[in-house]
Amino acid sequence: MNDILQTGAVIGILGGGQLGRMLAIAASRLGLKTHIFEPGADCPASHVAWKTTTASYDDSAALRAFAESVDVITYEFENIPTSALDLLESLRPVRPNRRALAISQDRIAEKDFLTGLGLTCAPYATVQTMDDLAAAMAKVGTPAILKTTRLGYDGKGQARIMSPQDAPEALASMQGAASVLEGFVNFEREVSVIAARGLDGSVAAYDPGENVHRSGILHTTTIPARLSPSLRSDAVLVAARILNALDYVGVMGVELFVTPQGLLVNEIAPRVHNSGHWTQNGCAVDQFEQHIRAVAGWPLGDGSRHSDVVMENLIGADMDRVPALARETGTALHLYGKAEAKTGRKMGHVNRVTQRKG
Amino acid sequence: MNDILQTGAVIGILGGGQLGRMLAIAASRLGLKTHIFEPGADCPASHVAWKTTTASYDDSAALRAFAESVDVITYEFENIPTSALDLLESLRPVRPNRRALAISQDRIAEKDFLTGLGLTCAPYATVQTMDDLAAAMAKVGTPAILKTTRLGYDGKGQARIMSPQDAPEALASMQGAASVLEGFVNFEREVSVIAARGLDGSVAAYDPGENVHRSGILHTTTIPARLSPSLRSDAVLVAARILNALDYVGVMGVELFVTPQGLLVNEIAPRVHNSGHWTQNGCAVDQFEQHIRAVAGWPLGDGSRHSDVVMENLIGADMDRVPALARETGTALHLYGKAEAKTGRKMGHVNRVTQRKG
Numbered sequence: 106m107n108d109i110l111q112t113g114a115v116i117g118i119l120g121g122g123q124l125g126r127m128l129a130i131a132a133s134r135l136g137l138k139t140h141i142f143e144p145g146a147d148c149p150a151s152h153v154a155w156k157t158t159t160a161s162y163d164d165s166a167a168l169r170a171f172a173e174s175v176d177v178i179t180y181e182f183e184n185i186p187t188s189a190l191d192l193l194e195s196l197r198p199v200r201p202n203r204r205a206l207a208i209s210q211d212r213i214a215e216k217d218f219l220t221g222l223g224l225t226c227a228p229y230a231t232v233q234t235m236d237d238l239a240a241a242m243a244k245v246g247t248p249a250i251l252k253t254t255r256l257g258y259d260g261k262g263q264a265r266i267m268s269p270q271d272a273p274e275a276l277a278s279m280q281g282a283a284s285v286l287e288g289f290v291n292f293e294r295e296v297s298v299i300a301a302r303g304l305d306g307s308v309a310a311y312d313p314g315e316n317v318h319r320s321g322i323l324h325t326t327t328i329p330a331r332l333s334p335s336l337r338s339d340a341v342l343v344a345a346r347i348l349n350a351l352d353y354v355g356v357m358g359v360e361l362f363v364t365p366q367g368l369l370v371n372e373i374a375p376r377v378h379n380s381g382h383w384t385q386n387g388c389a390v391d392q393f394e395q396h397i398r399a400v401a402g403w404p405l406g407d408g409s410r411h412s413d414v415v416m417e418n419l420i421g422a423d424m425d426r427v428p429a430l431a432r433e434t435g436t437a438l439h440l441y442g443k444a445e446a447k448t449g450r451k452m453g454h455v456n457r458v459t460q461r462k463g
Numbered sequence: 464m465n466d467i468l469q470t471g472a473v474i475g476i477l478g479g480g481q482l483g484r485m486l487a488i489a490a491s492r493l494g495l496k497t498h499i500f501e502p503g504a505d506c507p508a509s510h511v512a513w514k515t516t517t518a519s520y521d522d523s524a525a526l527r528a529f530a531e532s533v534d535v536i537t538y539e540f541e542n543i544p545t546s547a548l549d550l551l552e553s554l555r556p557v558r559p560n561r562r563a564l565a566i567s568q569d570r571i572a573e574k575d576f577l578t579g580l581g582l583t584c585a586p587y588a589t590v591q592t593m594d595d596l597a598a599a600m601a602k603v604g605t606p607a608i609l610k611t612t613r614l615g616y617d618g619k620g621q622a623r624i625m626s627p628q629d630a631p632e633a634l635a636s637m638q639g640a641a642s643v644l645e646g647f648v649n650f651e652r653e654v655s656v657i658a659a660r661g662l663d664g665s666v667a668a669y670d671p672g673e674n675v676h677r678s679g680i681l682h683t684t685t686i687p688a689r690l691s692p693s694l695r696s697d698a699v700l701v702a703a704r705i706l707n708a709l710d711y712v713g714v715m716g717v718e719l720f721v722t723p724q725g726l727l728v729n730e731i732a733p734r735v736h737n738s739g740h741w742t743q744n745g746c747a748v749d750q751f752e753q754h755i756r757a758v759a760g761w762p763l764g765d766g767s768r769h770s771d772v773v774m775e776n777l778i779g780a781d782m783d784r785v786p787a788l789a790r791e792t793g794t795a796l797h798l799y800g801k802a803e804a805k806t807g808r809k810m811g812h813v814n815r816v817t818q819r820k821g
Contacts, residue, residue: 109786113802130488133511136798136811152513153491389744389795389816398789407792411770411816428467431756434765437747440494444471453494458747458769461818 110176110401112136117175117197119189121148121157123441123451124181124377124393127385129154131393137401142171149441150181162189172196179355179400183209183375184256200304200400201355205375208351212254212285215373222350224343225369227362228288232279238272238286245288251275254283290369292362296330299381300344301356301395301405308348309405310341311392314380314416316360322449326380326416328387329463332363339368347373356381356396379451383414386437386456412458419453421446430455468534468759470494475533475555477547479506479515481799481809482539482735482751485743487512489751495759500529507799508539520547530554537713537758541567541733542614558662558758559713563733566709570612570643573731580708582701583727585720586646590637596630596644603646609633612641648727650720654688657739658702659714659753659763666706667753667763668699669746672738672774674718680807684738684774686745687821690721697726705731714739714754737809741772744795744814770816777811779804788813 110116116132118125121143129139129150138155141148144162151157156174160167168189172178178199183206190206193199208215216226230241232251242249247269253262262282264275276284295318300310315330316323332340344359347370358378360371381392390398390406398406419426424446430436433455440453468474474490476483479501487497487508496513499506502520509515514532518525526547530536536557541564548564551557566573574584588599590609600607605627611620620640622633634642653676658668673688674681690698702717705728716736718729739750748756748764756764777784782804788794791813798811 112782112798112800126491130491130511133484133488133800134795134797136800138510138800152496153488153511155510386747389793389814404786404790406789406796407794409792411793411818424470428762431764432762434767435747435769436765437492438764439492440470442470442491442494442496456747460769 109403110137113138114401115140115155115175116397116401117142117171117178118150118154118181119143119178119185119193120181121145121150121154122181123149123453125150126153126441127382127393127439128179128181128377128397131391132397132401134394135397135401135403137397140171140175142168147444149443152442162186165192168192169196177400179396181376201353201357201375202351205351205353205357209373209375210256212252212256213283216285218350219347219370219373222346224346225367227290227369227371230286232276232284232286235273235276238276239269241286242266242269242272245286248289250287250289251279251284252287253279254285290362290364292364292369294331294363295371296332296340296361296363297326297378297380298340298344298359298361299356299378299384299392300341300348300359301392301399301408302348302353303399303405304354304402305404306349307405308345309395309408310344311381311384311388311408312410313337313340313361314383316380320449322420322451323379323418325418326383328383328410328414328416336363336368343368343370355399356392379418379454380416382439382454383416383456384408385439386458387412387414411461413461414459415457417455417457418451419455421448421450421452424452427453433457435459467761468495471496472759473498473513473533474755474759475500475529475536476508476512476539477501477536477543477551478539479503479508479512480539481507481811483508484511484799485740485751485797486537486539486735486755489749490755490759492752493755493759493761495755498529498533500526505802507801510800520544523550526550527554535758537754539734559711559715559733560709563709563711563715567731567733568614570610570614571641574643576708577705577728577731580704582704583725585648585727585729588644590634590642590644593631593634596634597627599644600624600627600630603644606647608645608647609637609642610645611637612643648720648722650722650727652689652721653729654690654698654719654721655684655736655738656698656702656717656719657714657736657742657750658699658706658717659750659757659766660706660711661757661763662712662760663762664707665763666703667766668702669739669742669750669766670768671695671698671719672741674738678807680778680809681737681776683776684741686741686768686772686774694721694726701726701728713757714750737776737812738774740797740812741774741814742766743797744816745770745772769819771819772817773815775813775815776809777813779806779808779810782810785811791815793817
């Protein structure tokens with residue numbers, strides 16, 4: 106019980122975007138303060154946080170002062186530089202733990218970990234040279250996607266290979282970085298499970314949502330997803346297996362493809378996830394509070410769904426629709442306070458709430 | 464449309480308690496920043512506000528700087544000193560308007576206003592001298608309650624008069640302040656209507672809740688209240704009449720007694736109200752966001768009830784129950800981040816959510 110953070114304790118959050126903002130709001134409901142660490146000025150989370158440190162991840166004095174002012178550290182994104190993590194971990198608990206971060210930072214490590222658990226991923230093979238790529242195409246077939254192993258901050262580092270003749274150009278675009286070739290998956294739909302694991306090892310999962318993307322960005326999540334009862338419980342069990350194997354503490358987003366052969370794990374994210382935003386208006390305890398509960402050592406809350414929800418992201422010029430959305434029935438707005446509505450930028454989301462059916 | 468505050472605009476809030484805190488959170492959902500003005504240090508709202516000014520209401524330089532940093536000013540309590548209001552009003556719009564504040568600061572003005580609208584209050588009479596008090600007792604009868612006309616910050620200034628022989632002591636306890644004698648009301652229950660009026664004059668009301676007090680402090684609000692359909696619409700119409708008569712902008716709490724003769728207005732509060740906290744987990748748009756929408760010139764949101772709720776206040780030592788409450792099904796916690804759990808102090812509340820029946 107000593108691990109439970111009490112009123113007035115401080116959660117440190119690495120990253121000050123919209124996820125950090127909504128984590129800060131959730132922490133306040135539990136009487137907890139938040140301190141944001143973020144290189145960018147006037148970040149969304151700073152508007153609702155107790156304190157904000159604006160500094161870069163190589164400023165060790167700033168990192169040290171940040172860590173010493175908080176009780177526990179969590180994060181809203183997975184690409185935290187290793188050197189920063191080394192320093193922070195030496196001063197305060199960092200949750201979720203480093204193994205989850207390491208795996209999600211490296212596509213090969215992630216796929217090896219998942220398949221090692223007996224879970225199914227898209228066929229994949231490691232690629233460094235042209236010979237590797239030829240062997241990889243022989244293994245996973247074409248069409249396929251070549252991706253750098255390490256995630257870039259900018260979302261770059263992907264090339265489609267529709268047929269073997271695309272291979273040289275695709276490999277060149279990797280600029281010598283270690284890469285992975287992923288086979289195309291013929292899936293019926295993408296669903297995601299937002300699952301949480303507490304410091305006491307208990308696991309809870311929200312009802313799976315069904316995701317639709319546009320231009321590579323999540324467009325809508327609909328809850329409940331169209332899933333048979335057996336696939337629904339499979340999806341939750343897959344998530345639970347991943348969390349337990351990592352001795353994970355916090356919320357994780359697990360993206361799954363539904364295929365004729367069953368579920369296939371697309372990607373995991375060791376943090377609150379865009380496809381879990383519906384929980385803000387569909388559950389007594391949302392994904393943000395669930396994450397804060399976990400990292401603060403609290404018991405997990407009740408994430409059962411009281412309402413059906415369709416979450417829609419507001420991207421860039423979608424902000425022009427806000428006046429109309431503000432008048433809609435059963436619609437909850439969540440804006441992120443970002444000054445400029447750039448193309449492709451996530452500016453907010455709406456949750457459209459209806460009575461739970463079934 | 465020029466009056467609609469856009470992303471990045473700043474709402475100034477006078478008062479940094481739990482109501483200011485929850486207003487700040489609601490404002491963030493609309494992309495708005497908040498600046499709190501509060502004399503006390505480390506106030507609950509400061510943990511989630513963009514900025515906080517810690518200064519007294521007679522610090523005109525601080526008031527001026529505060530007003531100049533915001534786009535509109537609202538408040539979480541009604542006892543704002545007149546001199547502060549004079550200065551603030553000269554610099555920025557203050558919503559709700561001054562008339563609502565003036566009326567709610569003076570029990571006689573409030574009762575005269577309400578009865579002037581044709582609404583029913585408990586019988587009352589103004590008292591300054593012993594002769595007035597004798598005449599007042601003849602008019603309203605005993606038992607009755609003698610109260611100072613102006614509200615005190617400390618909740619003092621009330622004396623029960625069970626029979627005429629209690630009169631001299633009761634009058635002495637008023638210490639010469641203008642007072643009002645209120646007759647006892649034989650009511651079946653107390654309900655409250657949380658209503659809102661937008662800058663465009665539109666009015667919306669939440670479903671009435673039923674209030675139970677303990678030791679003079681709100682204990683629970685249960686939604687829906689036990690009210691016949693006709694009394695329910697009467698309650699909403701009473702609130703709408705009050706808001707329209709005051710050309711009100713914002714959320715108001717209207718406390719009503721249900722008597723065999725119909726509804727009787729107990730008290731109005733020109734602000735978000737403790738008996739409206741259930742809306743956080745029962746509606747797509749809660750009372751805090753509805754208030755921010757109104758003062759920011761936005762359209763009012765959908766306040767229809769999607770779930771039934773019982774709100775329970777957590778007072779003082781109720782904080783010891785938090786670990787158990789955190790494990791309850793269907794229960795949403797809302798803690799205020801107050802360091803000391805003093806007797807009688809509002810520390811938080813829980814909303815117990817169940818499926819809507821009827």
